[in-house]
Amino acid sequence: MTNCLEALSYIRLDLELLSKNKLLNSINYKLLYCACLILISSTVARAHVSLDYPKGGETFAPGSDLTIKWSIAVDHGGNNFDLYYSIDGGDVWQEIELDIDKSFLEYAWNLPITETSKAKIKIVQDNIGYDNYEDISANFIISNKMPPIEPEVITAAEYVDLDSEKEINLSNFPNPFHSYTTIQFSILKEAHVQLNMYNTQGRLVSQLMNADKKKGSHEVLWKNDGFAEGVYICKLMVEDQYFSKKIVLIP
Numbered sequence: 001m002t003n004c005l006e007a008l009s010y011i012r013l014d015l016e017l018l019s020k021n022k023l024l025n026s027i028n029y030k031l032l033y034c035a036c037l038i039l040i041s042s043t044v045a046r047a048h049v050s051l052d053y054p055k056g057g058e059t060f061a062p063g064s065d066l067t068i069k070w071s072i073a074v075d076h077g078g079n080n081f082d083l084y085y086s087i088d089g090g091d092v093w094q095e096i097e098l099d100i101d102k103s104f105l106e107y108a109w110n111l112p113i114t115e116t117s118k119a120k121i122k123i124v125q126d127n128i129g130y131d132n133y134e135d136i137s138a139n140f141i142i143s144n145k146m147p148p149i150e151p152e153v154i155t156a157a158e159y160v161d162l163d164s165e166k167e168i169n170l171s172n173f174p175n176p177f178h179s180y181t182t183i184q185f186s187i188l189k190e191a192h193v194q195l196n197m198y199n200t201q202g203r204l205v206s207q208l209m210n211a212d213k214k215k216g217s218h219e220v221l222w223k224n225d226g227f228a229e230g231v232y233i234c235k236l237m238v239e240d241q242y243f244s245k246k247i248v249l250i251p
Contacts, residue, residue, distance in 0.1 A: 048074040048133035049081075049125040053192060056120075056138020060194075061207045062113040067192070068096075069106045070123045070135070082124040083107055089118035089139060099126070115143045144204050170236050172222075176248035179224055183208070183247075185236055186217040194237040195220060197247075205232070224249060 053069040060066055068083060081104070083096035096109055118139050125133045172183045183195065195209035205227065208220045222234075229251045236243045 048072070049123055049135050051121060051123045051135040051137055054121060054137050054140050056140050059141040059143060060111055060210070061144060061196070061204050062111060062115055062142050064111050064207050064210055066109050066111050066210065067106055067212060068109055068121055068123075071105060072125070074133075079125055079127045082126060083109070084122040084124070085109075085112070086120045086122070087112065087114055087116040087118065087142070090120050090122075090136065093122060096121075111142055117141050117143070170234070170243050170245050172234065172245065172247055176250045177224070178250055181222050181247060182219055183222055183234060184217065184219040187213065187215055187238060189215045191238050193218075194235075196235050196237075197222060198233045198235060200231055200233070222247075 050071050080102050081100040082098045084093040085096050086093050119142050121137045123135050169186045172181045193213045197206040199205055229249050232247045234245045234247050
């Protein structure tokens with residue numbers, strides 16, 4: 001953007017000289033000047049509020065809970081926020097919530113039951129005495145169907161490094177199980193966690209968790225509520241990292 005601002009100063013001077021000399025190619029400078037203005041306005045307009053989650057590419061079950069998160073890059077003081085969603089890639093926007101107080105930077109939302117691969121979230125920063133600013137996620141998926149999963153088996157004694165600051169430990173007991181099994185995992189810093197169960201065809205059969213979790217150990221009980229016997233895939237999603245484990249349901 002700095003380069004554009006410098007270019008604008010030179011182009012403005014050239015325009016003045018060209019207007020005096022009435023040169024034919026002055027139209028090229030005018031077009032370049034307008035292009036820089038558009039670039040600057042679009043860059044600034046999208047820089048004052050940032051949609052942090054979802055960013056796009058995630059998959060959620062229809063009707064599940066989603067915590068939308070955003071942050072302020074430039075604070076104008078007397079502003080609030082509006083949230084919108086789209087299921088057609090942004091052609092049509094529907095309200096989630098309007099006039100959210102500026103002290104809130106997240107919103108708990110229940111996803112629509114409509115399945116789509118073109119869902120989007122838009123956050124709008126309402127300003128007093130300034131233009132409004134917005135940020136929009138890339139497409140994410142709302143679906144009960146998932147592609148077949150090739151499971152990575154993680155035992156209680158195995159750890160998977162996410163980075164130098166975080167590790168995952170995914171296990172369950174008993175396995176195989178009949179009535180219920182306790183799924184356990186641990187993280188070394190706060191993160192957004194999803195825990196889902198899929199059958200071997202990749203169909204989501206149960207969403208056990210979709211929330212922000214503090215560092216430490218966590219567990220959730222998965223009950224046999226009439227599920228067919230066989231192999232299931234427990235899929236743990238921590239931010240943008242994925243881990244899975246086979247769980248066997250016996251009669």
